[in-house]
Amino acid sequence: MPARDLMDIGPTTYVFSSRGCPYDCVFCASTRFFNRVRFFSAEYVVSEIEELVKNYPVKEIFFMDDLFIADKKRVFKIKELIKSKGLDKKVEFGASIRTNLLTEDIVSALKEMGIKFVTCGLESGNPESLKYLKGATVSVENNRRAVRLCNNAGIRVVGSFVIGHPTETKRAMMDTYNFIKKNKLHYADVYVLTPFPGTPIWDYAKKRGLVSDEMDWSRLKMDFRENFEKAIILSERLSRAQLRSMHRKFYRMLEMRRFIQRIREKLAIILQARGK
Numbered sequence: 001m002p003a004r005d006l007m008d009i010g011p012t013t014y015v016f017s018s019r020g021c022p023y024d025c026v027f028c029a030s031t032r033f034f035n036r037v038r039f040f041s042a043e044y045v046v047s048e049i050e051e052l053v054k055n056y057p058v059k060e061i062f063f064m065d066d067l068f069i070a071d072k073k074r075v076f077k078i079k080e081l082i083k084s085k086g087l088d089k090k091v092e093f094g095a096s097i098r099t100n101l102l103t104e105d106i107v108s109a110l111k112e113m114g115i116k117f118v119t120c121g122l123e124s125g126n127p128e129s130l131k132y133l134k135g136a137t138v139s140v141e142n143n144r145r146a147v148r149l150c151n152n153a154g155i156r157v158v159g160s161f162v163i164g165h166p167t168e169t170k171r172a173m174m175d176t177y178n179f180i181k182k183n184k185l186h187y188a189d190v191y192v193l194t195p196f197p198g199t200p201i202w203d204y205a206k207k208r209g210l211v212s213d214e215m216d217w218s219r220l221k222m223d224f225r226e227n228f229e230k231a232i233i234l235s236e237r238l239s240r241a242q243l244r245s246m247h248r249k250f251y252r253m254l255e256m257r258r259f260i261q262r263i264r265e266k267l268a269i270i271l272q273a274r275g276k
């Protein structure tokens, strides 16, 4: 068990139930930290949750795994144990998913165990870009379907997207823009492709002389709005200025969505209070 007594545990906390991911997305550094996937048993994971619920004021737990649903059988077992111990009534959960694995039975299991939101790298609304970033293991249709399944189950979807791979055109980026607009995501973030050491994208950037082992590492900071002057631009199609303008376009849309969402949430609170 982690020595949580050394930490300040509040209402929201984290559990690692596994390490690593069986997939190999071109930009992903986390699979370079863990060269194979390792899972805690369902029994152990649930014992950590029990300990948290018993000893701390925990109301929400996020499974910090790279891919919580990588082993489906284990997800079903965790769900069974959580329910049999009544933990689903005491705490809410969030977890990471990959949309090609999100079958209906997994969505039901996630809902039953008390998962309220999932995070996933949806990456792109353009089929070629998605293939470049994640290989042929997931499709735009998988992403669309997963968002729909989660929405139907009342599970919020937090999606992240990546623009600016070497051959990506403005038109392909607009497919992502339209995907975000048309699909009901609780929250979305858009990043510009960043070459982290150890990834295929790093090797590509190195061949082009864009990165080196002695570089200024702050150039890899992922907040493009803050770091756009120093960020490494991998695009062969768009200049830094054009990429910045595209990124701004995404953010204007995202900020507008967040604004509308906040208003809706406030209205819901007001209406609920009046109803009482």
Ligand code: SF4
Residues within 6 Å of the ligand: 021, 022, 023, 024, 025, 028, 029, 030, 031, 066, 067, 098, 121
């Ligand atoms: S699915 Fe997620 S964790 Fe796994 S390799 Fe891709 S980006 Fe990394």
